[in-house]
Amino acid sequence: xxxxxxxxxxxxxxxxxxxxxxxxxxxxxxxxxxxxxxxxxxxxxxxxxxxxxxxxxxxxxxxxxxxxxxxxxxxxxxxxxxxxxxxxxxxxxxxxxxxxxxxxxxxxxxxxxxxxxxxxxxxxxxxxxxxxxxxxxxxxxxxxxxxxxxxxxxxxxxxxxxxxxxxxxxxxxxxxxxxxxxxxxxxxxxxxxxxxxxxxxxxxxxxxxxxxxxxxxxxxxxxxxxxxxxxxxxxxxxxxxxxxxxxxxxxxxxxxxxxxxxxxx
Numbered sequence: 045x046x047x048x049x050x051x052x053x054x055x056x057x058x059x060x061x062x063x064x065x066x067x068x069x070x071x072x073x074x075x076x077x078x079x080x081x082x083x084x085x086x087x088x089x090x091x092x093x094x095x096x097x098x099x100x101x102x103x104x105x106x107x108x109x110x111x112x113x114x115x116x117x118x119x120x121x122x123x124x125x126x127x128x129x130x131x132x133x134x135x136x137x138x139x140x141x142x143x144x145x146x147x148x149x150x151x152x153x154x155x156x157x158x159x160x161x162x163x164x165x166x167x168x169x170x171x172x173x174x175x176x177x178x179x180x181x182x183x184x185x186x187x188x189x190x191x192x193x194x195x196x197x198x199x200x201x202x203x204x205x206x207x208x209x210x211x212x213x214x215x216x217x218x219x220x221x222x223x224x225x226x227x228x229x230x231x232x233x234x235x236x237x238x239x240x241x242x243x244x245x246x247x248x249x250x251x252x253x254x255x256x257x258x259x260x261x262x263x264x265x266x267x268x269x270x271x272x273x274x275x276x277x278x279x280x281x282x283x284x285x286x287x288x289x290x291x292x293x294x295x296x297x298x299x300x301x302x303x304x305x306x307x308x309x
Contacts, residue, residue, distance in 0.1 A: 137308040138301035139166035140194030140267065144177050147187040147275055151223035154239065154272055157191060167192060168301035171211070171283040174273065189272030190284060194306040196230065196267040198260045202291030206235075206258075206299075208271055209285045210242060211251040215278030218245040222282070224273040226254040230265045244276055255296075264305065 142165050145158045163182030167190075173179050177188050198204060208226035221244045227237035238254040271284045288299040 135307050136195065136264075136305045137166075138304070139168040139306055140192045140304040141306045142167040142172065142180070143191045143193065144180075144182045144184065144188045145191060145272075146184075147174070147189045148272055149274065151239075151274055154223060154225040154274070155227070155237065157270055158189075162188065166306065167286075167304065169286070169299050169304065171285045172271070173281070174271075174284055175279055175282040187273070187275040187279065187282065189270070192267065192269040192271070192286070192304075194267050194304050195264045197264055197303050197305055198262050198290075200291050201261045202259065203257055204260050204291070205255055205289040205296065207253055207255045207287040207289070207296050208269070209251055209253045209287060210271075210273055210282065211249050211285075212242045212246050212273075212276065212282045213249045213280040214244060214246045214276055215280065216245055216247055218277045220244060220276065222273050222276040222279075224252055225270065226256075227270040228256050229268040230258060230260075232266065232268075242273070242276075245278075246276075267304070 143161045144163045144165070145161050148154050148156065162184040163177065163180075165180040165182065172190055174188050174190065177184055182188065196206075206228060208228075210224045212222060221241035223239065223241050225237065225239050228235050235258050236254075236256040238256075240252040240254060242252050243250050269286065271286075273282060273284075275282075286299050287296040288303065289296045
């Protein structure tokens, strides 16, 4: 608006100057030579139109440049967003956090997760030696239970099965079965909790398994699992293992570190 006013003011000034030129001291003489005066006016009008047109184009160019300067920096914002997403993606690392806790003494206490822990490590799949956690750097000699925390990575849509398997070996002097529990949560929602027993004695390795299922879409799902057994007499070894069967698998298999993630620093 200010640009248009300045152009209009300049044009008005030129027009006034032109009238003064025509109506000045030579006005009477100009009346006697009207054809010549008309030619002068026509030339002035053409010059004035040309000047206004030139000023108008320049003004529009400046206004356009100013308008471009005020456009939002969408490219920079997109780069920041991509950088933020990349940083978040890099924060996930392979494996789930495994928190070792003291194993329950009684079967009735199996569903209760103790507040205190005796250590932790990163679980990347395979058998967890509940009776020998020193192999994972946990300085505790008794039987432990494990709470898994992390994210489950799903690559294809459909029904996914998760299973927990316990395997135990004992001596001959055992009469009471070992009680075990497996509880799983996805996105803080329980997908099941199951109890069972490992038959004793287990001079040869014996096991018990629990199977859970959920219909999932590709993505990351917050995972929590509680794995615990009571300690039988004359225990030699007790292992827990997390298994998975995706829509593309024919059988349950050992879950690997690429399917379990945790947030690192």
